[in-house]
Amino acid sequence: MDMQRSSPRQANRLAKTGADVPAISPDPGGRHPDLRPSMTSDHAFSLIALRCLECMVANQEATARGDSEALHKMRISITCLKAAVSFFSPMVAGDQWRRLKLEFKWLNSHLGAARDLDVVIGRLAVNGDGQNLTPKLSHDWSSSHTRAATALKSERFRRLIANAAEWIQHGDWRRPDETAAHPVRAMTISDYAFRRLTRWRGQILRRSSELAVMDPETRHRLRIKTKRLRYAMEWFGEFLPGSTPKILRATLRQLRRAQTCLGELNDAERARALLKPSGADAGQAATPKRDKQLIRTTQAAFEALIALTQEN
Numbered sequence: 463m464d465m466q467r468s469s470p471r472q473a474n475r476l477a478k479t480g481a482d483v484p485a486i487s488p489d490p491g492g493r494h495p496d497l498r499p500s501m502t503s504d505h506a507f508s509l510i511a512l513r514c515l516e517c518m519v520a521n522q523e524a525t526a527r528g529d530s531e532a533l534h535k536m537r538i539s540i541t542c543l544k545a546a547v548s549f550f551s552p553m554v555a556g557d558q559w560r561r562l563k564l565e566f567k568w569l570n571s572h573l574g575a576a577r578d579l580d581v582v583i584g585r586l587a588v589n590g591d592g593q594n595l596t597p598k599l600s601h602d603w604s605s606s607h608t609r610a611a612t613a614l615k616s617e618r619f620r621r622l623i624a625n626a627a628e629w630i631q632h633g634d635w636r637r638p639d640e641t642a643a644h645p646v647r648a649m650t651i652s653d654y655a656f657r658r659l660t661r662w663r664g665q666i667l668r669r670s671s672e673l674a675v676m677d678p679e680t681r682h683r684l685r686i687k688t689k690r691l692r693y694a695m696e697w698f699g700e701f702l703p704g705s706t707p708k709i710l711r712a713t714l715r716q717l718r719r720a721q722t723c724l725g726e727l728n729d730a731e732r733a734r735a736l737l738k739p740s741g742a743d744a745g746q747a748a749t750p751k752r753d754k755q756l757i758r759t760t761q762a763a764f765e766a767l768i769a770l771t772q773e774n
């Protein structure tokens with residue numbers, strides 16, 4: 463893909479929020495087909511970030527209609543964008559991103575509230591606890607989706623997407639006089655990813671040793687870091703020195719395993735918090751026994767990751 467020709471078209475299309483975009487796009491995580499190890503870091507970031515915005519726009523209308531899968535994809539898109547910004551933070555962090563971050567926080571607050579209630583109600587249905595679907599819980603679910611739809615149809619959302627696309631293409635981080643960002647911009651993605659992935663992986667594996675004694679909030683932060691590492695490994699893992707398809711697949715499998723378990727633990731905490739004021743039986747959300755099983759499985763996944771790191 464020629465960045466100079468293709469990206470402005472992407473940005474213009476995104477500014478229209480929805481024109482010529484499929485109803486539900488692929489997960490913005492995963493390998494990007496246009497990434498190359500010799501590509502500069504600024505080029506790689508732009509490709510990934512625009513892909514995240516395209517996925518948000520592609521799922522806007524379906525989410526506003528109440529499609530839970532589209533809502534989930536929009537949330538993933540925001541998470542992926544934040545992961546990309548975090549990964550390239552020495553290059554892209556600045557005043558413009560801080561302002562955009564507040565706007566994405568506003569959007570995600572509405573999407574997150576609706577998604578949390580989707581998960582709780584789905585959990586009740588799977589567990590056969592339909593009697594716990596109280597009038598208050600039903601009302602809260604309906605209200606959360608109405609607020610999310612209103613946000614997605616607003617001028618504020620359209621402006622957010624347009625401003626984010628403009629920032630990716632022409633933001634303050636791209637200025638020639640931005641001395642902090644300049645060395646990273648010109649660095650090949652294979653060189654930069656090696657340094658960044660090594661650091662991220664080391665931090666997470668060190669923190670994972672404390673998993674058994676973590677409180678829910680600390681565990682949630684570990685989940686976010688694990689998720690971001692997984693996205694970054696999907697984007698750039700094949701460029702690491704000594705990486706093989708077999709090792710990369712095994713690494714991603716264990717990251718997904720840890721992320722899934724940590725996500726279920728987080729969902730259980732949110733369910734307990736949401737069910738209690740609704741008058742439903744909060745004890746049906748999860749059990750201490752299940753929590754312990756999930757923690758043990760997560761620990762096993764991190765131990766497997768340590769072994770893979772040593773093998774590589």
